[in-house]
Amino acid sequence: MSAVSFPRLRVHAARFVPWLVPAAIILGWQAAASTGLVSTRFMPAPTDVVAAGWQAGRSGELWTNLWVSFLRAASGFLVGGTIGFALGLANGLSQLSEKLTDTTLQMVRNIPHLSLIPLVILWFGIDEEAKLFLVAIGVFFPIYANTLHGIRSVDPQLVEMGRTYGMSPLTLFRRVVLPGALPSIFVGLRYALGIMWLTLIVAETISASSGLGYMAMQAREFMLVDVVVLAIVIYALLGKIADTLTRVLERTFLAWNPAYRTI
Amino acid sequence: MTATTLSRTIDAPAVRTAPRPQETGPAASATGVAVTLRGLAKSFDGHRVIEGLDLHIPAGQFVAVVGRSGCGKSTLLRLVLGLEQPSAGRIAFDTAGALRAPTKRIMFQEPRLLPWAKVVDNVAVGLGEGVPRAERRTRAQAALAEVGLTEKAGNWPATLSGGQRQRVALARALVSRPGLLALDEPLGALDALTRIDMQDMIERIWRAQSFTAILVTHDVAESVAMADRILVVEDGRIALDLTVDVPRPRRRGDAALAALEGRILDHLLRERAPART
Structure with missing residues (x-):
């Protein structure tokens, strides 16, 4: 060879x-x-897409829409991710909390969150709250489920070691439980990032007056296929950026784990 | 730590049970803790694992506890360490002249190192809380030097061999200069040669630091090679209490040791023979 x-x-x-x-x-x-x-009527050439991107970039329309979408995604992710992480921790650490909330959450989890769109439009109209709510719900479950799973799968032998070596509950959490749960939490983070984009695009496509999804829908109305494809290509790039970011985080925080040391 | 240095300066060679002619320096002074068990009993779900056990271990003694699996030897160790609460009876510790409650440390069957902490930080775990940062590091480094792993201080545990990991676990157990070291079959997973190296290392450090050691093992040869005294546990009782009167350093394959090993094995095998038929 x-x-x-x-x-x-x-x-x-x-x-x-x-x-x-x-x-x-x-x-x-x-x-x-x-x-x-x-036919370029259905599928524009890559050069056309690049040209469309160049034009939209020069007019500033692309950047405004991109920024609006990013803000929605980030704020929804922050809200849903924080709640999911907090509940995952609480239910992983406290039996009472788990008994109280886990069954409910597992039931709600099986509802496709996008099916809430009609209800959400009724509640919030097509304002920012609607998108934030949908993204937050979508992000919540992967973060919650994986944080909980991560904490549960921490090696009980290490926890016993920590106790016999006199670690306080806080130290035990900081030095044993959280690092042990981290690989699983990162899996949740990856899933959540994917769901974040998916939810946002769907929400923006259905009802919005700005953002990437809106840009694509507008272009469809005017048969601007190149802009539609441009929007799709941008989704792909954003997905790749989010994935790269998680990889960097994983390599930094999971350097101890042989499974993450390369790549 | 002041308490450690204090207890180290106290000279109490009279507490030693076995004579050790090679050691005369200050390191040989006793820091061990004496353990006394009175009427100790433990049951799980009504099933008695330990039954009315009386035992005195003098400070600095190396005791091996042998027996078949399920005889209660691990439970006995966990009771002494306070990992389990006794159903009846009491456990008393007596440190001659020490100002604090004795530090008890355990070395488990598995190394149980934190995979996300560097080797030196894993050793520092043994210091507990409240030791300043700089001191943690120097003491952890010193403990690593004692087990011959100075150059691995900055490594992740995943990069070490099984024997090296167990040596890190030993350093972690000893970094706080415990009065009592419990060893719960710590060498069971190692290959034969690494085992012997580890046995020698543990014996050497024990002789230098003179803590009280309780070794739980199913390997009778290991117990006769290392211990001052061997307790054979059967059905939650001490069936045999033997003193190993062979001077150290002991030669492997020594006739007296072999005879003792044979005697213990005979006892263990004979006990179960009628039950099988």
């Missing part, structure tokens, strides 16, 4: 390997559009 005999080449090549498939898709797409294989 040549890859084995040239380890340095392999290291350099490894960086580009993940991008090979996206690059091939874009090239094929461009070729199909240029040769007229696919």
Whole structure:
């Protein structure tokens, strides 16, 4: 195998390997559009999408919408994530709290949160609260469930060790329980970030007067396919950014774990 | 810590039970704690695990507790450490001249290191709370040096071998200079050669620090190699209480040790033989 005999080449090549498939898709797409294989009425060429992005960026429309969407996503994530994390901790640490709330939460969890959209529109209209509420609900459950699971799966032998070595409950939490639950909490964080975008886009597509989803819907009305595709490409990039961010966090906080040391 | 230095300066060689001619320095002074059990009993769900046990362990003695699995030897250890509450009876600790309640430490069967803390921080866990930061580090480093792992201080536990992890656990148990060290089959998961190395290391540190040691093990050879005294526990009682009169350092394969090992094994096997038929 040549890859084995040239380890340095392999290291350099490894960086580009993940991008090979996206690059091939874009090239094929461009070729199909240029040769007229696919009608640009339905699928604009990548160059058209880039041009649309350039235009929307110059007019400032893109940045305003992006910023509005980001604020909605972040505030909803903060609210839902904080509540989910707090309840996950409470139910993981206190049997009483768990008995009191877990059954209720597990029932509510099985309701698809997007099915609440009609109700949410009735309650909040199409204002910011509606989006914040939907994102917060969507983010809440993965964070809650994974925090709870993380705390429950902390090695009881380590907890016993901490107790016999005289750790106070606070120290025990800080040094044993929380670090032990962290890998699972990060799994929740990843899921939550995905759900955050999904919820926001759906909410903005259905009812909004600004934001990325709104931009895409407006473009559809005027048959601006390139802007629609542009919005979709931006979603993909935002998803990738969120994922990279979690990876960096994981590598920082889970450096002790052999499973996270590479990549 | 002041209490530690105080107790270390107290000279009480008379408390030693076994003679140790090689050691005359100040490190040989006793810091061990004497343990006395009176009518100790423990039952789980009405099932008696320990029954009316009386025992006195002099300060600084190395006691091995052997027996078949389920005989109650681990429960006995957990009772002494306060991990379980006795159903009846009492446990008294007596530290000659020490000002504080004695520090009791345990080395578990598994290393039980925090995977997210560097080796040196894992050792510092043994100091408990209330020790200043700089002192924690120097003392942890010193304890690591004692088990020969100075160069691994900044490593994650996941990068160590099984034997090295157990040595870190030993350093963690000893960093606070305990009066009593409980060893709950700490070498059971190690390979034969690493086991012997660890036995020698524990014996060497015990002789230097002279804490009281209680080793629970199912390995009779290990108990005769290391202990001053061997207790054979059966059905929650002490069936045999033997003194090992072999001078240290002991040679592995020594005839006297082998004879003692044979005697204990005979006892353990004979006890169960009629029950099987």
